[in-house]
Structures are given as structure tokens and as C-alpha cells.
Amino acid sequence: MTDTALRLAGATIGYGDVAIVRDADLVVRPGEAVAVLGSNGSGKTTLSRGLLGLATVLGGTVEVLGAPVGRLRERGRVGYVPQRHTVSGAMPATVREVVGVGRLPRLGLFGRPGARDRAAVAEAVDAVGLADRLEDPVASLSGGQQRRVLVARALAAEPELLVMDEPTAGVDAASQAALATVLARVSAAGTTLLVVTHETGPLSGVLTRAVVVDSGRLTYDGPLGDVGPGAGPDCHHPDEAAAPPVRGYRLDQPRPAPDAARARGSR
């Protein structure tokens, strides 16, 4: 067990030689549940893909579960739900088979699934509310249900770090609530969560910390409940009128000195 789930230091991430996320510093401790917020095109997906080795680290340090990105040997320790993807309609696979793929990195000797692996797949499918569709072809599911299959695929490996890119997008309110329950459970069990999202509402009971990406820069890092006007464009507390003053700090401005913070608090 490492003492950091994620560590970015002066990290620049992009595609080819084009930098998208620049000079990012971020430390996420094991068990934290972090929202990544920001406007369209600000670099949230690029940041998350950089953690998976799917975007290029052009400079600085990116460590995932204590290892430089791409060097983590046990791939099952990190789960990923990609953005927008549904499962390919051309794939004649059942829900059980697609979710089973998520378990592959955890398989032991000879890659044969054992009872524990079969149970993990069944539990993951159950967790996203699709137990009754286990043997159905994924292509016969709706788009929102297919998103839930991808969440189950990530859960099946029982990852230590779960990176999700807009897991609630296109998913109905009941399924969002079910996902929140699942994430609350895995979070309570110690899984670190990093969730790219535009809508913190459905997961507000799970996510506690937010970072805001604005034009490729991390501009805010603080409590999710304190994200409000000024934390970043398109990044407002769902109940903005009731949101408390920002207690986190904008990263493009100096952090308040402890004395100043105390003085503010005593006003």
C-alpha cells in the first residue's frame, strides 16, 4: 500500500507533442473521492487519460499507486470507465462476458477464472442493477444500460483506484442514484475515486474533494461543497445560492497565509 494513490508534480499531459494539461500538481491519498470539474475542452479527460497511459506525459511526474504511469505491473489495481463509450454493437458478447473482461487482469495461474472471479463479476453486475440481464447480448441494452455495463466491467477487477469519465452522463436518475450507492460502498471499502463530471449533484454524497481544470491548468483544489463562483468556468455548486463561501483555494493565486485564513474565519 502506497501513501499516495496519485501524484502529479509539474505534470504536462497531451497528445503527440501538443500539451493540453500543463504543469499540474496534485496529490490524492488512498481512499479519497475526488471530482474533476471544468468546462468543455478544459482538459479533464486528457488528465484522466494521462493517468491510464492513454495520453502522453510530456513533462513532470505522474505516479499512479506509487509507480510511474505505465509501469504499474498489476493492471487490475486501476479501473477505468471511459467517456461516452458504449459497448460496440458489433460485439456479440453478453453482459457477463463483457464484465468478465474487466476481471482478466486479476486472473491467476493459467488465466482460468475461479469461484472468486465468477463471484466478483456477478457482484459487479448486480451492483449496477443489471443482474437480470446477465446473459443478454450487450448490443440489446440501451445506451445508459451499456454505460452501466462499463461501470461493472471496471468494478469487476475490484480496483484500488477507480477513474471514471462522466459515469452519470446519459444515465437516468434512478441509475445515477444506484451508481452513487455503489460508489459510496466501494469508497467506504477504501477504493480511491477520481470522477470527471459535469454534474456533481448525483454523486455529491460520495465525492468530497474537487479539482477544477480551466484551459489545461488546475485552478482550484478544495472541498467539493465549496466549489462555487470563482472556482472555474462552468463549475458551480449545484445549489449555488446556498453554497458556502469558497474555502478551497484557487491554484492560480497564492494560498492564503494561515494568519489571513484565521482572520477571515474569525470575522
Ligand SMILES: Nc1ncnc2c1ncn2[C@@H]1O[C@H](COP(=O)(O)OP(=O)(O)OP(=O)(O)O)[C@@H](O)[C@H]1O
Ligand atoms: N486524441 C486527441 N488528440 C488531440 N487532441 C485532443 C485529443 N483528445 C482531446 N484533444 C483536445 O484536448 C483538449 C481537451 O480535451 P478534453 O477531452 O481533455 O476536455 P474535457 O475537459 O474532458 O472536455 P469535455 O467536458 O467536453 O469532455 C481539446 O482541445 C481537445 O480538442
